[in-house]
Amino acid sequence: MSKKAFQDSYSAEFSHCYGCGRDNPHGLQLKSYWLNDEDKTHTIAHFTPKPYHTGGVPNNAYGGLIASLLDCHGTASAAAAAYETQGRKMGSTPVLRFVTASLSIDFLRPTPIGEELTLCGKVTQLKDRKATITLSLSAGNMLCATGTMTAVRLKSE
Numbered sequence: 001m002s003k004k005a006f007q008d009s010y011s012a013e014f015s016h017c018y019g020c021g022r023d024n025p026h027g028l029q030l031k032s033y034w035l036n037d038e039d040k041t042h043t044i045a046h047f048t049p050k051p052y053h054t055g056g057v058p059n060n061a062y063g064g065l066i067a068s069l070l071d072c073h074g075t076a077s078a079a080a081a082a083y084e085t086q087g088r089k090m091g092s093t094p095v096l097r098f099v100t101a102s103l104s105i106d107f108l109r110p111t112p113i114g115e116e117l118t119l120c121g122k123v124t125q126l127k128d129r130k131a132t133i134t135l136s137l138s139a140g141n142m143l144c145a146t147g148t149m150t151a152v153r154l155k156s157e
């Protein structure tokens with residue numbers, strides 16, 4: 001995908017996140033995007049788990065990996081929605097950066113390793129510093145996990 005990912009507009013100080021930091025060579029380097037440039041309400045990301053992401057059962061991904069992916073996709077979606085609401089280019093200052101305050105996940109079925117996973121997000125509420133995001137993770141047409149996140153925008157100081 002040649003579009004710029006949300007995480008690629010994070011400033012250098014925020015570019016080392018284990019889940020999505022572009023400058024963390026040991027991390028997952030997740031990249032999140034708008035699903036559709038005409039309708040900026042839904043977000044999407046892809047990730048293919050490697051064999052070492054196993055939770056112990058061969059060919060099934062570790063739950064912590066799933067949580068990490070949803071975590072980073074959710075906070076990135078919140079930041080993108082906040083910039084969009086303000087009509088500003090993502091990454092412009094003052095920065096609008098969100099952290100996870102709470103994340104609830106339902107693991108619906110085992111998540112396969114070696115297949116491309118699709119993460120979807122939707123910011124259902126954005127009020128003051130608080131965002132609510134619904135999340136899902138699928139392998140093909142198989143829904144493997146859903147989540148709900150509360151993300152809070154860091155204070156400017």
Ligand SMILES: CCCCCCCCCCCCCC(=O)SCCNC(=O)CCNC(=O)[C@H](O)C(C)(C)COP(=O)(O)OP(=O)(O)OC[C@H]1O[C@@H](n2cnc3c(N)ncnc32)[C@H](O)[C@@H]1OP(=O)(O)O
Binds near residue numbers: 017019098100101150
């Ligand atoms: C580690 C930081 C790195 C930063 C890099 C960012 C880029 C990285 C990108 C990748 C990142 C990857 C992701 C990661 O891994 S981020 C890392 C994991 N997350 C954290 O480390 C966050 C730790 N927690 C905090 O810093 C504070 O508690 C925060 C900032 C979250 C709130 O403390 P603060 O004092 O600032 O806020 P407030 O008390 O004025 O509340 C404000 C509003 O929020 C509501 N609320 C608060 N908590 C909860 C809750 N648990 N459930 C539901 N709602 C909650 C509260 O009711 C209020 O709403 P309202 O009453 O106004 O309606």
